Amino acid sequence: xxxxxxxxxxxxxxxxxxxxxxxxxxxxxxxxxxxxxxxxxxxxxxxxxxxxxxxxxxxxxxxxxxxxxxxxxxxxxxxxxxxxxxxxxxxxxxxxxxxxxxxxxxxxxxxxxxxxxxxxxxxxxxxxxxxxxxxxxxxxxxxxxxxxxxxxxxxxxxxxxxxxxxxxxxxxxxxxxxxxxxxxxxxxxxxxxxxxxxxxxxxxxxxxxxxxxxxxxxxxxxxxxxxxxxxxxxxxxxxxxxxxxxxxxxxxxxxxxxxxxxxxxxxxxxxxxxxxxxxxxxxxxxxxxxxxxxxxxxxxxxxxxxxxxxxx
Ligand SMILES: Nc1ncnc2c1ncn2[C@@H]1O[C@H](COP(=O)(O)OP(=O)(O)OP(=O)(O)O)[C@@H](O)[C@H]1O
Numbered sequence: 001x002x003x004x005x006x007x008x009x010x011x012x013x014x015x016x017x018x019x020x021x022x023x024x025x026x027x028x029x030x031x032x033x034x035x036x037x038x039x040x041x042x043x044x045x046x047x048x049x050x051x052x053x054x055x056x057x058x059x060x061x062x063x064x065x066x067x068x069x070x071x072x073x074x075x076x077x078x079x080x081x082x083x084x085x086x087x088x089x090x091x092x093x094x095x096x097x098x099x100x101x102x103x104x105x106x107x108x109x110x111x112x113x114x115x116x117x118x119x120x121x122x123x124x125x126x127x128x129x130x131x132x133x134x135x136x137x138x139x140x141x142x143x144x145x146x147x148x149x150x151x152x153x154x155x156x157x158x159x160x161x162x163x164x165x166x167x168x169x170x171x172x173x174x175x176x177x178x179x180x181x182x183x184x185x186x187x188x189x190x191x192x193x194x195x196x197x198x199x200x201x202x203x204x205x206x207x208x209x210x211x212x213x214x215x216x217x218x219x220x221x222x223x224x225x226x227x228x229x230x231x232x233x234x235x236x237x238x239x240x241x242x243x244x245x246x247x248x249x250x251x252x253x254x255x256x257x258x259x260x261x262x263x264x265x266x267x268x269x270x271x272x273x274x275x276x277x278x279x280x281x282x283x284x285x286x287x288x289x290x291x292x293x294x295x296x297x298x299x300x301x302x303x304x305x306x307x308x309x310x311x312x
Contacts, residue, residue, distance in 0.1 A: 006035075008032035008033060008035075008068075009034065009035050009069065009070060009188040010031075010032060010033040010067075010068070010069055010188065011032045011066075012029060012030060012031050012032065012052075012066070013067075014028045014030055014064060014065035015029050015030070015052065015064070015067055016028055016063045016064035016065050017048070017051045017054075017055055024063075024212060025048045025051040026051050026052050026055070026212050027048075027211070027212035028064070028213070029052065029065075029214050030065075030214070031207050033190055035186065036183055036184075036187065036188060037183070037188055037189070037204045037205065038179060038180070038189045038202055038203050038204050038205075039188075039190050039204065039206065039207075040190075040198070040199040040202065040203035040205075040206040040207075041053070041193075041206070041209060042192075042193060042194075042196065042206055042207070042208045043208060043210060047211065047212070048211075049161075049192040050161060050192065052209070053159055053192060055074075056074060056159060056190065057074060057087055057159055058074030058078045058081060058082065060075065061075045061076075062075075069081050069085065069157060070084055070085075070157065083111075083112050084153075084155060084156045084157060085153075085156070085157045086151055086153055086155030086157070086159070087150055087158075087159045088146045088150040088158070088159065088160045088161060088163055089146070089161055094134050094145075097133055097134075097135065098133065098134055099130065099131050099132060099133055099134070100126055100129050100131070100132055100134065100137070100145055101121070101130040101131065104117035104120060104121055104145075104148060104149065104152070105117055107152060108152050111152050111153040112153070113153065113154070114152045114153055115151070115154050117148075117152070118130075120149070120151045120152050123151060123178060124144040124145070124148045124175075124178065125144065126141065126144055126145060126148060129141060138166075140166045140171045142166070143164065143166050143167055143171075143175075144167075144171070144175070146163075147163060151182075156186075156187065157187070157189075158179075158182065158187055158188070158189045159190050159191075160179070160189065160190070160191040160192070161192050162191075162193055162194065163179070163191055163193070164176075164193070164198060172195075172198070176201060176202050179191070179202060180202065191203075196296075196297045196298045197298075199297060200220045200296070200297045203220060204219065205218060206218075208223065208301060208304055210304050216300060220297055223297060223300050224294065224295045224296060224297055224299070224300050226267075227295035227299055227303065228254070228266055228295060229265070229266055229267070229269040229292070229293060229295055230263060230264070230265055230266075230291075231263070231266065231269075231273065231290075231291070231292045232289065232290075232291045233261075233287035233289055233290040233291070234260045234287070234288040234289050235260045235262065235288075236260075236285060236286055239260075241257045241262060243283070243285075244262070244276075244279070245275065245276075245279045249275070250266070250272045251266050251267070251268035251272045251275070252264045252265065252266050252272055253265050253267055264276075269294060273292055
């Protein structure tokens with residue numbers, strides 16, 4: 001059976017992974033990725049990202065649930081799926097005495113219908129390093145070589161496990177640009193990342209994994225939408241927190257006051273901000289260092305990650 005162009009390219013339902021020790025690293029997760037979509041899996045260390053991606057790549061069979069890539073079971077039907085996917089692992093593990101060009105040539109020999117090696121190296125900006133031995137590359141250059149090799153087969157689906165770890169800011173931005181251009185050309189991309197900024201900037205949709213389960217998922221905007229926004233300011237001398245209007249009436253759901261510094265959390269930023277500024281205007285109070293911001297992905301992530309410590 002092959003996939004319909006409108007079907008999800010990756011479909012995961014109730015997926016579980018249990019290691020030999022009996023440890024359940026992936027505890028029944030469900031998500032799907034559409035064609036030409038960038039989907040990010042985020043999570044704290046040990047959340048189960050790599051364990052999940054390995055199941056999608058067909059490297060292991062799930063302990064439960066179902067995974068389909070391009071309409072196939074990637075483990076049982078590996079021969080049907082593997083030629084259409086590109087995989088960038090966390091550790092490429094290439095012979096370190098070969099040059100960049102030799103490594104790409106060797107890898108191309110294992111890929112059916114491979115694109116020219118020079119083209120793949122050019123796409124990741126490694127052309128000038130073609131003659132350099134792999135062991136002499138920087139960590140960031142190795143990541144770029146890993147990416148070039150994943151692109152050799154011109155894959156329909158690309159799995160990127162922490163693609164920008166070790167890259168400097170410019171290298172990271174170049175990689176994002178490349179991933180976006182691949183998506184725009186129709187490639188489906190599933191990536192894992194530790195960089196929240198990367199997921200916020202790059203991902204069309206994402207899932208935050210926490211202890212083997214999906215704690216939040218959706219577009220970056222959806223994932224942050226139900227998190228409270230924050231307002232921070234300092235009261236001038238002569239004013240005290242007790243002088244503020246009743247906070248609950250302003251829509252404040254939590255607050256923290258340290259000395260004269262006030263931090264308010266609200267799910268109704270506009271209402272709270274209007275009430276606060278109206279009060280300040282009428283009372284002739286200047287709110288020093290006033291800062292108002294919607295919840296960021298980082299805050300959503302930290303709240304989810306913090307739930308472990310609270311629960312522990
Ligand atoms: N081969 C294994 N045997 C037993 N437990 C394992 C094995 N591989 C991973 N684990 C455990 O499974 C859990 C999930 O690991 P995984 O590598 O999938 O997490 P991750 O989200 O990718 O973490 P990181 O961000 O640190 O790469 C961890 O608790 C890890 O210790």
